[in-house]
Amino acid sequence: METQLEKVLSDIVTQPDTVGALLANRQGLCLGVKGDINPNVSGIGMAISDQVAGLEPRNAVAQPEARHPTICLYSGNRRCVIQRNGEITGVIYKQHTSAPTSD
């Protein structure tokens, strides 16, 4: 049943610099996880996505389907990317392999 979901997760974690990925449903419950990432992050990732959507409330009216922006959180040598598409939220952990350029 979840073969498709696992395939998507496998495709994500094979991307360069990616260490883990998970998908959450509309209730913030973890649907699937792959790699080095805590399944408990699903609810928090969705909560962050909801909070950040409130920064641009006009987007909700103009483009309801694009209400939730893609979020990138930098901490230490890791990055956390959160993206919501409809009822599904994806959280991806990436590890820096080289220092980011400052231009």
Place this chain on the structure above:
Amino acid sequence: MSDDIKTYFNGLLEKVSGLHVIQITDRDGVPLLRVGQEKNVDFALMPSFIPTFTTACDQASKLGLGRNKTIISMYSNYQVVQMNKLPLILTFVGAENCNTGHILALEQQVDGYLEDIKQAVTESQTHA
């Protein structure tokens, strides 16, 4: 001490959108702490509500999957997340579209704040 705990749980209530009430009781349903102003969720304090969870939890522990930790009940207007932290029971009541995953992620965070209450309940039970 209890003010600190109350402040902490009030903070949690604000952090999780759609969460109405957090309540800590003992396993018989005796209320120890309750935060939240929602008046329509008094069903969570009904005398039968918590003992029913305790019974369901005990039965679920017999399924061969290990000790039951959490029960999530979804209703048409509310959702109830109950956590088994014996001798305490933690009950979260939220809207039906509340972020269940966020509530579950609080489980590890609250442990430190429950230690004092756990100790008080254990002592009162041994003296009884």
